[in-house]
Amino acid sequence: MLGVGISADAYPTYPNLRPTERISARGYALSMRTQLFIDGKWIDGNATMPVYDPSDGSIIAEVATAGEDECEAALAAATAAAEDWAKTAPRVRGEILRKAFELMIAESDVLATLISRENGKVFSDAKGEVAYAAEFFRWFAEEAVRVPGDFRHSPSGDKRILVTHQPIGVSLLITPWNFPAGMATRKIGPALAAGCTVILKPAGETPLTALAIVDILHRAGVPKGVVNVILPNPVGPLISKILHDPRVRNLSFTGSTEVGRVLLREASDRVIRCSMELGGNAPFVVLDDADVQAAVQGLMIAKMRNGGAACTAANRIYVQRPIADQFITEFTQAMAALVVGPGLVEGVNLGASVSLKERNKIADLVDTAVSEGGKITTGGTTPDGPGAFYPATVLTVERSNSILSHEVFGPVAPIVIFDTDEEAVALANDTDFGLISYIYSGDLSRGIRMAEAIESGMVAINRGVISDPAAPFGGVKQSGLGREGGFDGIHEFLETKFIGVTI
Numbered sequence: 001m002l003g004v005g006i007s008a009d010a011y012p013t014y015p016n017l018r019p020t021e022r023i024s025a026r027g028y029a030l031s032m033r034t035q036l037f038i039d040g041k042w043i044d045g046n047a048t049m050p051v052y053d054p055s056d057g058s059i060i061a062e063v064a065t066a067g068e069d070e071c072e073a074a075l076a077a078a079t080a081a082a083e084d085w086a087k088t089a090p091r092v093r094g095e096i097l098r099k100a101f102e103l104m105i106a107e108s109d110v111l112a113t114l115i116s117r118e119n120g121k122v123f124s125d126a127k128g129e130v131a132y133a134a135e136f137f138r139w140f141a142e143e144a145v146r147v148p149g150d151f152r153h154s155p156s157g158d159k160r161i162l163v164t165h166q167p168i169g170v171s172l173l174i175t176p177w178n179f180p181a182g183m184a185t186r187k188i189g190p191a192l193a194a195g196c197t198v199i200l201k202p203a204g205e206t207p208l209t210a211l212a213i214v215d216i217l218h219r220a221g222v223p224k225g226v227v228n229v230i231l232p233n234p235v236g237p238l239i240s241k242i243l244h245d246p247r248v249r250n251l252s253f254t255g256s257t258e259v260g261r262v263l264l265r266e267a268s269d270r271v272i273r274c275s276m277e278l279g280g281n282a283p284f285v286v287l288d289d290a291d292v293q294a295a296v297q298g299l300m301i302a303k304m305r306n307g308g309a310a311c312t313a314a315n316r317i318y319v320q321r322p323i324a325d326q327f328i329t330e331f332t333q334a335m336a337a338l339v340v341g342p343g344l345v346e347g348v349n350l351g352a353s354v355s356l357k358e359r360n361k362i363a364d365l366v367d368t369a370v371s372e373g374g375k376i377t378t379g380g381t382t383p384d385g386p387g388a389f390y391p392a393t394v395l396t397v398e399r400s401n402s403i404l405s406h407e408v409f410g411p412v413a414p415i416v417i418f419d420t421d422e423e424a425v426a427l428a429n430d431t432d433f434g435l436i437s438y439i440y441s442g443d444l445s446r447g448i449r450m451a452e453a454i455e456s457g458m459v460a461i462n463r464g465v466i467s468d469p470a471a472p473f474g475g476v477k478q479s480g481l482g483r484e485g486g487f488d489g490i491h492e493f494l495e496t497k498f499i500g501v502t503i
Contacts, residue, residue, distance in 0.1 A: 032114070033211035034063045036070055036231065039077035040224025045070050047233060051208055054120040054352040054388040055342035063207050065233035071242060074228040078170045078197040079247045081225030086167045086195040088223075090144040093193055097141035099220035104134035104185075104213070111212060115180060116343035118206045120352035120388060123344055125306050132467070133181035133213075136485070139469040140189035143490050147194070160501045165494040167195035168273065169249035172242055174263070175210065176255045177203035177354050178309045178409070184210050186469070186484050187252045188217070188227065194493035196250070200229045201239065205354050207231055240266050248272060250493060254311075257433070257478050275482030275492045277311070277474060279407050280435030283428035284314035285450065287421070288322040290440035294462065296330045299413070301464030302438050304338070304392065307350055308411040309358075311479075312436045312458075312467060316404050317415045318424050324417045328377060328396065335392040335413065336378040342387070352388040353410055359388040362410035366393055369403035369414060379411070399427060407433070421446070425453045435475035436460065457483075 035042040046067030050059045066074070085093075104111065112126035119126070150163035171191050175183040180202060191198045202210035214229050232238035242248055243266045250273050253263055257279040267274050284302055286295045302314040319327045343351035353359040363382045370376060379393030392411045397403060403414050418424050428437055434456040441447040441462070451459040457475035460466040467473060472483035482492050 032061055032208050033215050034061050034208070035211075036064045036066055036074075037211065037214050037218070037227070037229040038070065038074045039080075039228065040218070043070070045231070045233075049204065049231065049233065051118050051205070052355070053117050054354050054356075056386050057356075060117055061208060063211070063231060066230040066238070067233065068238065068241070071230055071232055071238050074199045074230050075170070075242065075245055075247055077225035077228055078199055081223060082167075082170055082197045085192075085197055085223065085226050088195065090147070090193075090195075093195065094141040094144035096217075096221045097137045097144065097189060097192060100217050100222075101134050101137035101141065103216045103220055104130060104137065107216070108134070111181060111209065113344065114212055115206070115209050116351065118208050119177060119180060119343075120354050121307055121309075121343050122348055122351045124349070125351070126343065129179055129182050129306075132469070133179075133185040135469040136182070136185040136189040139485070140193040140490060143190070143487070144193035147490060147494065154500075158502070160503055162499040162501055164497050164499065165194075165491070166497055168493055168495050169196060170247050171196045171198045171250040171252060171493060172239075172248055173198050173200045174239070174251070174253045174255065175200070175202050177205040178306060178311075180206035180209035181213060183254045184213050186473075186489070187254075188213075190484070190489040191252070191493045192222070192226065194490050196493045197226045198228070199242070199248075200227065201232065202229065204231060204235075239263075243267050243272060244269060246270065251275070252484075252492065253277070260480070275484070276480040277482075277484060278435075278478060278480040279433055280311040280313070280475065280479055281315050281405070281407050281431045281433040282312060282436045282438065282456075283316045283318055283431075283454070284438040285424050285428060285440070285454075286317070286319045286323065286327055287424070287439070287441040287443075287446065287450075288320040289442035289446070290323065290462075291442060292323055292327050292330060295327065295440040296334055298438065298440060298462070298464035299331060300334055302460070303413050304335075304350070304411060305465060307353070309353065309409045311407070312465075313409070314413070314438055315406075315408050316427070316431075317413055318418050318427055319415060320424070321417050321419055324415075328394070328415060331413070331415075332377040332394045335394050335411075338392045338411075340383070340389050340391055350392055350411060353390060354388070356388045358409060359390050362390050362408060362412060365403050365406055365408055366395070366412055369395060369397055369401050372401050372403075373398060374401055374403065374414065405431070421450060425450060428454045428456075432478045433475065434477040435479035436466075438464070 045064035115126035341348035379391035
């Protein structure tokens with residue numbers, strides 16, 4: 001855990017920081033970037049906005065916001081840098097990303113502390129996120145030099161078919177608060193590897209992590225204008241203006257389906273290409289031949305990773321009747337054992353929600369579920385005192401309960417009992433979303449048959465997590481468009497060009 005055997009001297013220092021922009025945690029200070037990053041320079045914006053620690057409501061820092069002038073400067077910088085960056089050798093782009101990976105790993109404790117402070121998650125989750133986030137820089141450092149092309153004789157024999165790929169151009173990246181490091185690198189990595197310049201708009205709740213990552217990229221050697229960070233104020237009108245600017249060619253968004261729909265409408269006016277990683281409502285199916293202890297352990301990861309604030313979080317737990325009582329008892333015991341508190345406190349394994357607003361949404365969903373007949377087996381009561389905390393909560397519900405239609409972005413697990421495999425598939429598919437599903441079974445053939453029948457872009461069999469920078473991440477139905485990570489991720493930032501050649 002953070003602070004054991006580590007001195008303040010072990011952490012890196014950042015030059016040219018304003019001296020007031022430091023936070024204390026566990027006996028040492030962390031330097032922070034709080035300005036906008038445009039055209040290779042840290043600049044003040046049109047105003048500032050506070051960033052809060054959700055564990056106690058205190059203000060961590062005041063960060064700069066961007067008005068029309070700053071947004072225009074970011075667009076101009078990204079456009080000016082686009083041609084040279086696109087022509088930069090893939091090996092050079094890859095080496096810069098590799099250097100950024102090395103810096104992130106070396107500074108992982110600093111980044112994890114920053115994430116925990118502004119996001120609320122426990123340090124172990126934050127440290128895991130940093131490792132996951134850094135891996136996108138390493139993966140796409142390798143992919144930068146491996147973009148395939150095609151050269152072949154046409155079937156008619158009249159020409160050669162030459163297929164190549166070119167950077168799509170200036171890309172707007174919009175990331176959420178729940179994984180402020182992982183969602184940033186999952187977009188920046190492939191964009192830079194492909195040769196695109198970017199404008200990053202991080203979540204207002206968690207901008208400090210994004211600014212720290214961009215500082216790492218700057219120190220790793222990213223040329224000016226290639227990466228720019230803005231926090232538009234007001235958000236909606238300025239994002240709309242950027243999307244209607246002819247210099248912008250691509251939008252990559254991670255966030256709610258509701259906001260995604262708005263952005264798709266905005267992007268449609270200029271037919272901007274979009275990749276959308278939207279909401280989820282993941283089913284977790286436990287078949288009667290499953291190893292109950294393994295399934296409980298897997299659900300603890302699938303549900304409680306990041307305190308439940310993940311689009312991949314298991315939201316609807318379906319357990320087959322013969323093992324339901326045993327599973328509910330053991331899972332309830334595991335959830336009840338979690339210790340709630342500030343993320344940087346030793347022994348805590350469930351931190352705060354990102355804000356009181358988000359915490360109250362969770363509490364309201366549980367209260368409504370109970371009013372509709374749900375039975376709580378642990379948790380379910382908002383604690384007294386400061387901080388956006390909510391306890392790990394398990395409840396059994398009927399399949400008609402409204403909580404099953406919501407993406408509960410928190411530590412709440414509603415359980416439904418089912419009888420047949422066909423019934424489980426129907427229940428799992430009874431949603432507009434299809435990001436990820438989880439299946440536990442002692443029969444691999446049975447598990448794969450169910451995986452093929454469930455409508456989701458990803459399926460985990462006998463695992464509580466499968467996200468991997470080397471694998472395609474994305475969903476079907478209203479969970480999004482396109483894929484991030486894997487071989488697919490870099491192609492979201494490339495245009496395919498066909499050249500016919502007579503030889």
